Amino acid sequence: MDAPARRACKDAHMFPIGRSLPSADDLLVLLAVGRSGRFTTAADSLGVNHTTVSRRIASLERALGGRVLVKTSGGWELTALGRRALDAAEHVDGVVRGLVDPDGAPLGGVVRISATDGFSAYIAAPAAVEVRRRHPAVSVELIAATRRASESRSGMDIEVVVGQPSVHRAEAIRLADYCLGLYATRDYLGRHGTPADRTELEAHPLVYFVDSMLRVDDLDLAHTGAGSGVRLPAMAGSVSSTNVFVHVEATRAHAGIGLLPCFMADRHDDLVRVLPDEVTVTLAYWLVARSDTLRRPEVAAVVDAIRAQALARADELRGRAGAAR
Template sequence: MAVERDLSRPLPSADDLLVLLAVGRSGRFTSAADNLGINHTTVSRRIAALERAVGGRVLARGAGGWELTELGRTALDAAESVDAVLRGLVTGHRTGELEGVVRISATDGFSAYVVAPAAARVRERHPGITVEIVATTRRASQQRSGMDVEVVVGQPQVHRAESVRLADYCLGLYASRTYLGTHEQPRTAADLADHGLVYFIDSVLAVDDLDQARTIAPSMHESVTSTNVFVHVEATRAHAGIGLLPCFMADRHDDLVRLLPSDVAVRLSYWLVARPEALRRPEVAAVVESIKAVTMEERDALLGQL
């Protein structure tokens, strides 16, 4: 039996649905406003208009930002359909070509050696996709404001998001050949007390797994510390001390020697985190699949087995 529509209630506006799509992807009105080029008040007004049209709440405030209600998820499906149709009008005859901006947050090394080549591959197939990479080392965000995908170290504790383990990687101790020419090479873990450590700044390190890695050499005093792992590598190459470095980065340099590989090998893991709404976007899905493919190709290098 057909269900009659309440004629006193306006039909949902396509513009309002697209605003919901932007909020659903970011979880925040401010991020949606920035992405759409409108102000926060306009976002709020359009969401209110959409809720009047559909007869209920589409968003509920959660601990990590705005979350979709059951009605909101239904509306989001319609919004994605509208978005797909509009994108089809723009791309015209270019069947199968994807467009859009994909924003990714990942650690420095992973950004450079996995995300960047993965993005380049996607761009070869879909020149209409723009990939923005924010290189940072942090925990997975509960709000994921403005980010479609995050790659973090250690299993994330997140709500209303999907997480997948990408790969394990290894940290090892490295020193430059020049450094070893002027300092006695450590033969045991106890010998490390005579050397300075190049690693993260302890007071600002927010990732538990990386913080715990520091305990492998508690007797070492700090030498050069930084929030950026590329600084760790270059400081170690410049003979500042012994670096606790990702093997897939350090092994690229012939002037670095790995020390005590049997005694010091810290195994950590990379995880990918994204909202389900983001993963349903074809351009995001294409980038994620490319990241997974490059990660698999680099698996041995990540573990320091090359």
């Protein structure tokens, strides 16, 4: 018996007696579920039905002697055993892809991103286009949402949130700082007067998020000033929305003074910065993803493109273009 055969026999005896070796097919099914967080999505990507996915996962758990997935409110989350199995699944997937294209299979698959409205439009979307230009087989799904980083991250490969997140079993990467400032139209200021200082802001309505539905601490602090040192006086609400594009357009429609991202407001010549020397709130975008997700080549390509786009737009994000105008 040659050395590889002897080694294989030795390794086989190390596996618990009475338990079958995990199937490579079962591992690949786990890989699909781990990436999407959902059986139905994994089934669609594999071209099988939901029942087959469930049966494969059960088979893998019998072989490994423990649970690899647990159900959460956001989908299916990997257990500690599941994360170890996912590492093996990624190796299997890499070997299979290498057989198809020994020189390196082209990147493919779907990368799903959750990000705020403004970031999605001005940073993530151009980054996705650049990834698609380099890797046409990669699809990028952008889900616009302003929220905290989720605990499970099931169903999302990448999350971009405002403010440093507290995360477990995931990596948090600071992308860029950006600023909020007060803006109004020339027409509005001509009819209602331009505030000379912060105290005069009380006479003006504010365009901002719906207070009762705001779930991002840093954005709430930006309004109250508790975290930024720039405390705004109590301002009556005007048009409020969960969507920052609505803030911009309502301000452009003369609804009041909007607390807007500078990189969005400075694009519009009809908006004037109000009290720029007194009211500038600096916040930060953070990217959150699981370590195993970041190891996927297509995800890494998207993350690199997002970071490059954020770096290229750093001055704009910090509002320097508007200050110089």
